[in-house]
Amino acid sequence: MLSRDSLFPLIYFLAVIGLLLSSCGEQDNQQPNIIFIFADDQSYNTVRAHGNHEIQTPNIDRLAEQGTSFTHAYNMGGWGGAVCVASRTMLNTGKFVWNAMTVEPDLDSLAAEGLLWSLLMKQGGYETYFSGKWHVKIDPEKIFDHVSNVRPGMPGSIPEAYNRPVEGQKDPWSPFDTSLGGFWKGGRHWSEVLGDDAIDYIQQASGKENPFFMYLAFNAPHDPRQSSEEFVNMYPLENVSVPESFLPEYPYKNEIGCSPSLRDERLAPFPRTEYAVKVHRQEYYAIISHMDSQIGRILDALEESGKAENTYIFFTADHGLSAGHHGLMGKQNMYDHSIRPPMIVVGPGVPAGMKRRQDVYLQDIMPTAIELAGLEIPDYVEFSSLLPTLAGKQDERSYKAIYACYKDRQRMIRKNGYKLIVYPYAARVRLYDLENDPLEMIDISEDLEREELVREMFADLRELGDQLNDTLDLGSFFPGIR
16 A cells, blocks of 8 residues: 555655655654544634634634645535535545445445545554544444544434524523533533543554544534533624625525525524524534634644644535525535635645645545555545645646535536536526625626626536536536527
């Protein structure tokens, strides 16, 4: 599994990309440790270091200061309402979305061949560890050396958490009422349990010579958005803003699969009110800050272990989330708030405090980690290593366009500063000029001077879909766009 071009292992990394920085010149001849920290439903715009001054994220900010942020990382979408399943399946298989859907029923067979991320790391000499939310159709006990507290996609449904709040009425929900269960089930918040698990493993690993690969998956900030009272109190309602793209209702919600029948969309009443959106954002920010505090505990433990200088840390989320943006409350849409998570890389030779604007996919972390470990990226892995970008080769783009999908209801292509969203069952396309309209509030698809651009991007989307084995025939829905 070790590269023929390497002398084991970081020399291969340096041979691939040259020196990341002059400070990366002397490395000891040891494989680096790799820690992957995975949030759930966290949008790119919920990190203070990335420009949101309403939210408190001192430890994610700490990562941003120490490493490189990829400001335009995307999830390809999903084949079902639980978009996180698709995101995580892509991450662990290295397959693009529709190919990941195809192999999902056969993950045990892939595991038997050693073709999953953790098994590739294990074959390369790593001790592997998992704790937290899994939501992939294979038992993690089969593919990690050590496993603690495997969590489901979300806790059981809590009726009090839905269709609320209504201004002037008593709210049946409280984020810090432990009697409601949810992430409080078991007596300790699941984010805190994950922090405990990670610290315990780091302390154990500190005395070992073998490198380790840790996959730490928070359920937060997925709903139910629960945290202790001190974190909720950090966000007085009068200080929480309503998104600029707020709408009472999205005009095509039913046709795109975001009607009240979708669980996520039932969290707040229809039509949306500014009051309800502010309360949900308050709770969203609070659970992110609570998770951030646990990330801080993990980072402190790593520093104390003496392993930090030879450890790479990846932080991202499975996708983003709408919290009142465009009248939506879920992640089952093609807007950046829902398909674009934060993504940060920290480690030896990685430029500190740097921001890279290239369009990438969050699942690029998988081949990047493999390459950093001094291993060859298998041919079947379809995502691309981030190492050239980290090395400053900004003109080298792995992806000419970014693609995303939701079931057969939505398609998207992002290319050359524009985004085209296609709604087959609404017979609508939406075009956004991302340079001048980054919040995607002005649909310019019907501007006469953009007619040719719509045609070009529609054709590019169809071609890209064919390359990705997307079976949806957009042409049959839009015979007038050729």
